[in-house]
Amino acid sequence: MWWLSANRGFGTGILPGPDDLATTINRLVSSGELTGHVRISLWRIAYGFGIAAGTAVPLGIMVASLPGFGQLLLPALEFLRQIPPVAWIPVFILTLGIGEATKLAVIVYAAFFPIFMNTILGVDQIDSHYWEVAQLLQFSRWESLRELILPAATPSLITGLRLGMSNSWRALVAAEMLAAFSGLGYMIMSARSLVRMDEVFVGIAVIGLLGSLFDWGWRAIEKRLLYWRGT
């Protein structure tokens, strides 16, 4: 059907068919163009996501364990959460330039909130029954974190990390389309300006594929870490 609509239907000449895509993928891979863009996008996501997770999880745990502090922060967070990361790009470009810093800022911003919010949620939802046990067993702060908070919040933490990653992956592609000279987003934009629809579609497919791969990875990690729940 895809082949038919591409070759005989309304999109003839504009939309590539499956056979076109196969040759395009072949060409882009063998020239190293595709793998180069993929590598750069992956590197950006790893870097930015790492920064976001490394700050959002500890901050979330801190905010959740200081009830007053969370209430103070919540309205501001709610406001920031509603802004799509891409909307910040002009601001980031002005302040950080058009280099890597801007893309990183977008990724960090996109990943931060889902992780942060879900961390707070996960810690908040710990049954007070367990806190009483922790009191009776004279847990230190460190023990509370290691034996109670982290394991109890793991399901929520992983949800946050998974959402954060898919959020930042989408934001990254947008950022690369607007302010980059490399990466999958840039590849799509430059193909568009050359009216290479086949390359655009290869870009789109790879973005979707990698995004699904991340999701699958998080689900595998979740299953691994939550073995104690049984099936």
Add this chain to the structure above:
Amino acid sequence: MKNASSIGGVREISQHGPKADIEVQNVSKRFGSDADGLLALSNINLCVPTGAFATIIGQSGCGKTTLLRMIAGLEPPTYGVVKVGGQVVQGTSWERGMVFQEPRLFPWFTVARNVRLGMPDRGHNQEAVTGLLRLVGLEDFGTAFPRELSGGMAQRVALARALAGSPRVLLLDEPLGALDAVTRMRMQQELLKIWQDRQLTIVAVTHDLDEAILLSTQIVVLSERPGRIKKVIPVDLPYPRNRLTGEFNVFRQELMGMLL
């Protein structure tokens, strides 16, 4: 098996050991602020001597659990003081272990790790962990996860965890409430044995009159809300006690008369 005089013996030995008398002095507990709050307990005065096995009975909502939680240090009294071994209770302590109505095991850790966390040194002595698991008859379940246990088994792990801190006072909040009759009777016997072997002072909340008579040296009867002490009944029957004797029935009738 022990008899009445050896229970007296337990008290005698304990007098030379560390004191674990529980004194509840003029204690009231109000939930919520000022006069609108719910008065759960009113002017409780109670003394549980070292080595005693006290049970608290009363209708649901009369503050039994609250009283126990105040002895544990999980909740402060609104008025009055709770003392254990002459010291005012302020927060929890290793000297007081507690088993709740629910096992409250950490589901993400194995049985052995749960018991290890009950020890002040977090179980560097592996043999001690095994010993505790053997004590509650679960030495083969160290690597199991809590979800794999039956209710009775999980409650036995909770008991092992509470004993792991070597408490002098053991507080039990209807720990056998959710168990079937046979498991329950078996655990009552285990509990008596542990109490005697370890010379513990036990305070247990129960709603089961027979259980109270079967186990305790004194029964504390609370009134309806706000909970006040209606009566403290000493039970001087020899152990092991038999539910089918006339003396047992005398206590049963006295309690039923007070509660109905």
